[in-house]
Amino acid sequence: MNYIFDVDGTLTPSRQKIDFKFSEFFKEFCENNDVYLVTGSDRSKTMEQIGEDIYNACKKVYQCSGNQVYEGKTMLREVSWIIDPKEAIWLEDRLAESKFPLRTGKHIEFRPGMVNFSTVGRGATLGERLMYVKFDNKNQERVKIAKKLKEEFPHLEAVVGGETGIDIFPVGRDKSQIIGDFMGPTKFYGDRMDPEGNDYPLAQVVKHMGGVAIEVVDWKHTFKLLSLDAMTALSSAG
Numbered sequence: 001m002n003y004i005f006d007v008d009g010t011l012t013p014s015r016q017k018i019d020f021k022f023s024e025f026f027k028e029f030c031e032n033n034d035v036y037l038v039t040g041s042d043r044s045k046t047m048e049q050i051g052e053d054i055y056n057a058c059k060k061v062y063q064c065s066g067n068q069v070y071e072g073k074t075m076l077r078e079v080s081w082i083i084d085p086k087e088a089i090w091l092e093d094r095l096a097e098s099k100f101p102l103r104t105g106k107h108i109e110f111r112p113g114m115v116n117f118s119t120v121g122r123g124a125t126l127g128e129r130l131m132y133v134k135f136d137n138k139n140q141e142r143v144k145i146a147k148k149l150k151e152e153f154p155h156l157e158a159v160v161g162g163e164t165g166i167d168i169f170p171v172g173r174d175k176s177q178i179i180g181d182f183m184g185p186t187k188f189y190g191d192r193m194d195p196e197g198n199d200y201p202l203a204q205v206v207k208h209m210g211g212v213a214i215e216v217v218d219w220k221h222t223f224k225l226l227s228l229d230a231m232t233a234l235s236s237a238g
């Protein structure tokens, strides 16, 4: 069985470290199963959140929505794409018109093969994040900006993931691009399998190949499901 996991909202709270008890369980799970991670985030953030032991115990880690792929310390491949200046200016305009009152810096983060756009900014503290989450839940700002961007630039894809940002890349360069690496029984766990979410494209292709896509509420839900599976396997073995 191939196990594919999203990170923020699935294995950890968004941009936070993995829970200690879950990390112990998950490390063992990675050592006994074929585990892959796929995240919109870059390597340094993923490493900070899940730690080196889990990172290296995974078969592969697909960073930046699969636009950069790692096997432990080795980078296997990377897509190079740079946002067009007029597209970046369009994002600056959305930033200027956002009704969210706070700006914490680094609103457009350039990553291999994609950019992450955030009106609150990547410098947000936990408290500032919470303020943005409330604002975004009420105003659906990220969904609206993502929709407008796709209308304005049809060659681009924009998806919502994590709590504060939008991941943007050329059409086809979403998480579903990793599917060519997988054959046979596959389970994918993610927290944003709704059509606007960044796990949606991969969930669709996993189901299409006969695999299972499991939408979780948060990391605690993932922990519970994996623990139940482990208990079921134990009882049927004994």
Ligand code: M1P
Binding pocket: 008, 014, 015, 039, 040, 041, 042, 045, 116, 161, 162, 163, 164, 165, 167, 198
């Ligand atoms: O994977 C989607 C995003 O998840 C987090 O988003 P946020 O910081 O908005 O909660 C981050 O890990 C971000 O880098 C990533 O793109």
